[in-house]
Amino acid sequence: MKAPVCRVCAITGVLCPSCSEKYRRGVLTDLDIEVAKHMFELEPRYQGLKDLEMVKSYQVKTRGGRDAVLVIVRHPSRLDPLFLQSLSKQLSNRLKRPARVVQESKDMRRLVSQIINPARVISVSTVWLPDGSIEYDVIVGRRDSNRMFLSLESVKSVLYEIVGQRVRFTFI
Numbered sequence: 001m002k003a004p005v006c007r008v009c010a011i012t013g014v015l016c017p018s019c020s021e022k023y024r025r026g027v028l029t030d031l032d033i034e035v036a037k038h039m040f041e042l043e044p045r046y047q048g049l050k051d052l053e054m055v056k057s058y059q060v061k062t063r064g065g066r067d068a069v070l071v072i073v074r075h076p077s078r079l080d081p082l083f084l085q086s087l088s089k090q091l092s093n094r095l096k097r098p099a100r101v102v103q104e105s106k107d108m109r110r111l112v113s114q115i116i117n118p119a120r121v122i123s124v125s126t127v128w129l130p131d132g133s134i135e136y137d138v139i140v141g142r143r144d145s146n147r148m149f150l151s152l153e154s155v156k157s158v159l160y161e162i163v164g165q166r167v168r169f170t171f172i
């Protein structure tokens with residue numbers, strides 16, 4: 001498994017010069033270290049973690065306002081949703097707050113779906129703004145608006161950090 005922090009640093013909590021530098025620049029956070037530590041510890045139990053890269057972790061809020069953690073991972077092949085679910089559950093237990101592991105994807109629909117599940121995405125479209133920038137418009141069923149894993153604010157801000165574009169939600 002790869003992570004933004006080395007294995008030894010994550011497990012011991014003592015940062016090597018390279019990890020210290022990342023930490024100082026703010027590209028490596030306490031949350032990243034905490035999540036990486038648990039994932040490295042879980043690695044012997046999960047075959048799927050071997051070729052996986054933990055990209056980044058985000059502090060988010062659930063729909064009910066509880067602190068939660070969203071973890072973005074990268075993998076050369078499409079990860080089984082059941083594997084991601086099981087890993088999320090193990091991480092939640094260890095972090096003592098809801099956690100969800102999501103596979104990075106260029107497919108916006110797949111990315112958003114993983115984040116808001118069990119709410120479902122009806123469609124995603126790209127909107128060109130007059131200033132030349134783009135925005136994504138995600139359509140979700142009205143009844144699914146209260147089934148999203150995270151608060152709408154968290155979903156929007158985390159998506160902005162991941163894809164670098166604004167994402168708006170329309171409930172129909």
Ligand SMILES: [Zn+2]
Pocket residue numbers: 005006009015016017018019020
């Ligand atoms: Zn290190």
